[in-house]
Amino acid sequence: MKSPFRPTKLPDPRILDDHRPLIRSLERRGLIRGGLSLGALTMLTGCDVDSSASIDKGLRLISAWNDRVQGALFDPTKLAPTYPASMVLKPPKFNAYYDITELKPVDGQNWRLELAGRINDKRPWTAERLATLPQVDMIIRHICVEGWDYIGEWSGPTLRSFLERVGADLKAKYVAFKTADDYPSSIDMATALHPQTLLATKYAGETLADPFGYPLRLRMATKLGYKNPKWITAIEVTNKYPGGYWENLGENWFGGI
């Protein structure tokens, strides 16, 4: 059915032909105008995106400068305060970029620690072999970048003793970690060699529970919580900046306390 708004008697199509050039020119003008405003719009959004991106870039440059300041402030011989066993929180606090219900436990029997980069002996390690290294125990304060804290007791070989054993280049800049929960992480060599930097396998005298990094996690007394990867599967010694999960999203890389 025809629309009731359509005229019953249509005008002569030749009228349209007469005015075709005018219509075309109008269209052209509209196109130019439209193109201009569209161009202006892209320039506006472009400007907006550019300025927020350049602010972010500037902030990250200052964050990189803060990494250097923290490196200079870091005293490799200064020990973090330790606490009595009575203050240890059991169990410790779970925190990750996902909920505890999404936890994927690691099979300790088949687990191997892979090695890469500037390391002489890259043969993978088992949990049993890690247990043969000298064990260190420390009761330290865990401080999260969010502001909360708790006292925890961690044991395992020092990262230093491990790196020395495998013949790592201790003059390299970074030690990087890969984990089973896809949480890449990396630290500076000075902190890696600090006496309170452990490859922790125990908490409060017991084998690490699944939520806290079984079978192997990093635990440093001199860095914020997010710098301590859990469920470590590989260690690499490198001079190339490795970044990290939160660091790639803008969190400060050094993260020292």
Next chain:
Amino acid sequence: MSIDRTEIAPRRLHPLSVRVMHWTNAAAMFIMITSGWGIYDDYVIIPGLHFAQAVRLGSWAVPSLLWHFAGMWLLAVNGLAYLLYGVFTGRLRERMLPIRWRDVLQTVRDTLHLRIEHDDLTVYNAVQKLLYIVVIVAGISQVVTGLLIWKPVQFSTGVALLGGFQAVRLEHFLGMTVIVGFVVVHVALSILVPRTLWAMLSGGPRLPGPAVRPSEGQT
């Protein structure tokens, strides 16, 4: 031959350097307070107290942290420059001292009777002096407690002296509330007496007295 330098370079209430440092500090304070609120919200100190996204700098915690740890340089460097300037030019002593409790009480009484005349901008009343001293001390305290929260292991002695990590965190929060309280009063009064705002932009009235220190010679 000595020249009367007061004719050449009349002293203003707020010399250019003071004005630049004042507005730099205003920007730094804005960055530090609003980004600090963004960081605070991740783990609140007072249950139920959150800061709305509209008043936070940074869309989530990480950008807020980036702003805070960038703004700290602006605040600290500018603040240090201001203190050094204030001490070595004698400005701090000239503006803030002497301060007498009797005068403080009198000014409070006057204010409560809605007598907030401020005819002579070059003389600060006792409450003004007290508030400026409080906010300067709060600013210094924020830098100290901020440094301790940032590096509680490297400065573990300082953290222990101030009562532990969470205590220092609370002190940093309280320092913020003191500064925000000051800003509310400071901005409200500058709006009530707009000449003071204009003075901080243009330099304000000329000051009596020597433009140069006596040791430099004066007719």
